[in-house]
Amino acid sequence: MILAAAMNPEAFSGAQDAITRLRRGDPDALTAMISRYQHRLYRYLLRLVREPAAADDLFQQTWLRVMEKIGRYDARRNFEAWLFSVAHNLAVDAWRGKRTESLDESADSREHASGGGAIGNTLRADDPDALERLLDFERGAALAASIQELPAIHREVLTLRFEEDMKLEEIAEVAGIPLSTVKSRLSRALDGLRAAMDKRFPGRKEA
Amino acid sequence: MSEHESMAGLLALAAAGALDAQQQRLLEKHARECPACRRELEIWSQYAQGLRRLPQPSVPSQLMERTRARVVQESVAAADRRWEAFTLGALALFAWTVGLTFWLVARIVTGGELVVMGANLVRFGTWSAGSTVLVWLTAAVAALALGRRRRELRRAL
Numbered sequence: 166m167i168l169a170a171a172m173n174p175e176a177f178s179g180a181q182d183a184i185t186r187l188r189r190g191d192p193d194a195l196t197a198m199i200s201r202y203q204h205r206l207y208r209y210l211l212r213l214v215r216e217p218a219a220a221d222d223l224f225q226q227t228w229l230r231v232m233e234k235i236g237r238y239d240a241r242r243n244f245e246a247w248l249f250s251v252a253h254n255l256a257v258d259a260w261r262g263k264r265t266e267s268l269d270e271s272a273d274s275r276e277h278a279s280g281g282g283a284i285g286n287t288l289r290a291d292d293p294d295a296l297e298r299l300l301d302f303e304r305g306a307a308l309a310a311s312i313q314e315l316p317a318i319h320r321e322v323l324t325l326r327f328e329e330d331m332k333l334e335e336i337a338e339v340a341g342i343p344l345s346t347v348k349s350r351l352s353r354a355l356d357g358l359r360a361a362m363d364k365r366f367p368g369r370k371e372a
Numbered sequence: 373m374s375e376h377e378s379m380a381g382l383l384a385l386a387a388a389g390a391l392d393a394q395q396q397r398l399l400e401k402h403a404r405e406c407p408a409c410r411r412e413l414e415i416w417s418q419y420a421q422g423l424r425r426l427p428q429p430s431v432p433s434q435l436m437e438r439t440r441a442r443v444v445q446e447s448v449a450a451a452d453r454r455w456e457a458f459t460l461g462a463l464a465l466f467a468w469t470v471g472l473t474f475w476l477v478a479r480i481v482t483g484g485e486l487v488v489m490g491a492n493l494v495r496f497g498t499w500s501a502g503s504t505v506l507v508w509l510t511a512a513v514a515a516l517a518l519g520r521r522r523r524e525l526r527r528a529l
C-alpha cells in the first residue's frame with residue numbers, strides 16, 4: 166500500500182507540495198510529512214537500533230534535523246532517501262556516543278522490535294484461516310527474531326531493501342556507502358540470516 | 373571456480389533483486405539445468421517473501437504529536453536566538469553610531485579641545501576608548517535582560 170502510494174502521481178505531487186510548504190515552515194506541512202512517514206521511519210529506526218526508546222528519540226531528532234536542513238535540501242533528490250539518510254546519520258552519532266554500552270537488549274524490547282505481540286488475542290476459534298495465520302505469524306516472528314541477531318549494518322540493508330523496497334542506489338545514498346558495498350552487505354546479511362534460522366530450526370530449510 | 377560455484381554465490385542476491393541483467397540471465401540459464409540451484413533459489417525467494425512480510429512494530433502512542441511539539445519548541449527557541457543575536461548586533465551598531473555622532477558634534481562645539489583632568493576628551497583615541505567601555509556595558513546589560521527573558525520563556529514552555 167505504501168509502495169502504491171509512492172507510485173501514485175497524485176500522492177507524489179502531494180508530497181512535493183508538502184515539502185515546498187515545509188520549507189516555508191508551514192506547521193501543517195510538518196504534521197502531514199510526519200504522518201506520512203511515521204510508520205516507515207520508526208520501523209527503520211527500530212530495526213536499526215532495536216531499542217524502542219532510542220528509536221522514539223531518534224525519530225524526533227530526525228524531524229528536528231529535517232527542519233534545520235530542509236532549506237538546503239535539493240528537490241531533485243529523492244526525499245525518502247534523504248530523510249532516511251538523516252535518520253541513519255543520527256543513529257550512527259548516537260551509537261558513537263554510547264559505544265561502550267552493550268548492544269544486547271532485554272527480551273521485552275526484542276519482542277517489541279520484532280513487532281511481536283499477542284497474536285493469539287486477535288485469532289478467533291471459528292476463523293478458518295486462524296491456523297495458517299498463526300503459522301505465518303510464528304514464521305515471521307522467528308525471522309524477525311533472527312534478524313535481531315545480525316549486526317546493525319546488516320539489519321539496515323535488509324529492512325531498506327525488503328521492507329522499504331528501496332533501490333540499491335537509494336540504499337547506498339541512505340547508508341553513505343558505494344553500490345558494491347550495498348551488494349556485499351546484502352549478501353552477507355542474507356547468509357547471516359539463513360545461518361541464524363538454520364540454528365533456530367535445525368533441519369528445516371525454508372524461511 | 374566452477375560455473376555452479378560462481379552461480380551459487382549469486383543466489384541470495386538474486387532473491388534480493390540485486391543482480392544486474394546479465395548476471396540474472398546467466399543465473400536463470402544455470403538454474404534451468406541445475407536442480408540444486410533451482411531448489412536454493414526457491415528457498416531464497418521464500419526468505420525474500422518472509423522479509424517483506426515481517427510482523428510490523430506499532431508506532432508509540434502520541435509519537436507524531438510529541439515530535440511536532442518538540443519541533444515547534446525548538447523552532448521558537450531558534451527564532452529567539454536569532455532575534456537575540458540581531459538585537460545585540462543592532463544595539464552595538466546603534467551605540468557606535470551614537471558615539472561617533474556625539475564625537476563629531478562635541479568636536480564642532482568645543483573646537484576640538486575639551487580637557488578634563490589632563491585628558492582631551494574629544495581626541496579620537498580617548499573618545500573611542502570611552503565609547504567602547506559604554507558599548508560593552510550596554511551589551512552586558514542587554515545580554516542579562518535577554519537571558520532572563522529566555523529563562524522565563526523556557527519555564528513557560
